[in-house]
Amino acid sequence: MKGAVLYGPKDIRFEDCDDPKIIEPTDAVLRLAATCVCGSDLWPYRGLQPIDGPTHMGHEYCGIVEEVGSAVKSIKPGQFVVGSFATSDNTCPHCQYGYQSACIHREFMLRAQAPFLRVPNADGTLVPTPGGTPSPSLVPSLLAASDVLGTGWFAADAANVKPGGTVVVVGDGAVGLLGVLSAKQMGAGRIIAMSRHESRQKLAREFGATDIVMERGDEGIARIKELTKGIGADSVLECVGTQESMMQAIHATRPGGYVSYVGIPHGVVLDGQKLFFTHVHLHGGPAPVRRFLPKLIDLILDGTIDPGKVFDLTLPLDRVAEGYRAMDERRAIKTLLQV
Numbered sequence: 001m002k003g004a005v006l007y008g009p010k011d012i013r014f015e016d017c018d019d020p021k022i023i024e025p026t027d028a029v030l031r032l033a034a035t036c037v038c039g040s041d042l043w044p045y046r047g048l049q050p051i052d053g054p055t056h057m058g059h060e061y062c063g064i065v066e067e068v069g070s071a072v073k074s075i076k077p078g079q080f081v082v083g084s085f086a087t088s089d090n091t092c093p094h095c096q097y098g099y100q101s102a103c104i105h106r107e108f109m110l111r112a113q114a115p116f117l118r119v120p121n122a123d124g125t126l127v128p129t130p131g132g133t134p135s136p137s138l139v140p141s142l143l144a145a146s147d148v149l150g151t152g153w154f155a156a157d158a159a160n161v162k163p164g165g166t167v168v169v170v171g172d173g174a175v176g177l178l179g180v181l182s183a184k185q186m187g188a189g190r191i192i193a194m195s196r197h198e199s200r201q202k203l204a205r206e207f208g209a210t211d212i213v214m215e216r217g218d219e220g221i222a223r224i225k226e227l228t229k230g231i232g233a234d235s236v237l238e239c240v241g242t243q244e245s246m247m248q249a250i251h252a253t254r255p256g257g258y259v260s261y262v263g264i265p266h267g268v269v270l271d272g273q274k275l276f277f278t279h280v281h282l283h284g285g286p287a288p289v290r291r292f293l294p295k296l297i298d299l300i301l302d303g304t305i306d307p308g309k310v311f312d313l314t315l316p317l318d319r320v321a322e323g324y325r326a327m328d329e330r331r332a333i334k335t336l337l338q339v
């Protein structure tokens, strides 16, 4: 088969690689229904995160189980399944607490920008869709559940979004936009999306944003304060991972409020004493998508949510390099790759 391999900054190649096979008895091999490019793929693509030689890319996936290892019990060939970017046994104490992305057997997925994929810890990682193989029109949304929706949902959950609460979302990438959708599902009263891009503002409103703030940094914070009568927001979702976005999030939150952070931090440094006097709760990390997958799959299958709308560019897998370029240049929110 052929898959996407990153060689260096802006150098993605679609080239021959080994067909995945069962290595551990707990593995499964999937035939993917679709895959996609993640905002986090852009960090190494831009050369902002070093890579150790040619790197197989991709960690978002759903599709049909082709084969399972001898120790796999609940997952069967022929099932349509959705998995997470972090594998988990779903039984260890961290998994039991709902932090499957900190599982003691965790492996971070790679190589999903390809037609076939090996998934370790199959039983604890993969969730079959009830009712068998879903309609192809639902594949983009199910694929979104694998990472961006699961991460946006965790952002809202970790920021303690409550019915009637005031929520701010920092970041208008796919995760931020799906953070808006998630906050709406959790009953937020007011959802302020921080975005400067017209097409993203439009989607944010479609997903439930009630206000748009275009200012950033100190001006952005001042604008949020103005919109909340000088108090700040109850819940702020930081979906970027830069120093500026983190400061914007912390200082837009009211004392006693909650900040979640789900973008991989790059160069973020917090001043302990300044943090002390903000009185905010901080909670983030790689999203435990597995905790939310069954619920998210149900919401997608019954038509309550349509997170697949974040894919505004669809390309065949062999044009993966173009998909990265479009996202890098912010011409696309998120690229879906047809396998």
Ligand SMILES: [Zn+2]
Pocket (backbone or CB within 6 Å): 088, 089, 090, 091, 092, 093, 094, 095, 096, 100, 102, 103, 104, 105
């Ligand atoms: Zn575990």
